[in-house]
Amino acid sequence: LGVPTQSAGRAVAIMKASATAHIGETNTPGLGGKRFRKMETTQGDCSALVAEAGAYFDRVIGAIS
Numbered sequence: 001l002g003v004p005t006q007s008a009g010r011a012v013a014i015m016k017a018s019a020t021a022h023i024g025e026t027n028t029p030g031l032g033g034k035r036f037r038k039m040e041t042t043q044g045d046c047s048a049l050v051a052e053a054g055a056y057f058d059r060v061i062g063a064i065s
Helices: 003-025 029-035 047-065
Strands: none
Touching: 003 047
């Protein structure tokens, strides 16, 4: 599609960071700035879900490279 693979991989890495921050509730106003959003979620340990989602993003980055 004309997008350099390095740029596509970096974009997926940014999406991974954002998605895992939302899943793991590690997003803070300091990191998000004016774009910070806090979503209501059920409290609990989501570390396994964060790891699984991160692994999927890693697979996409590997496929692009």
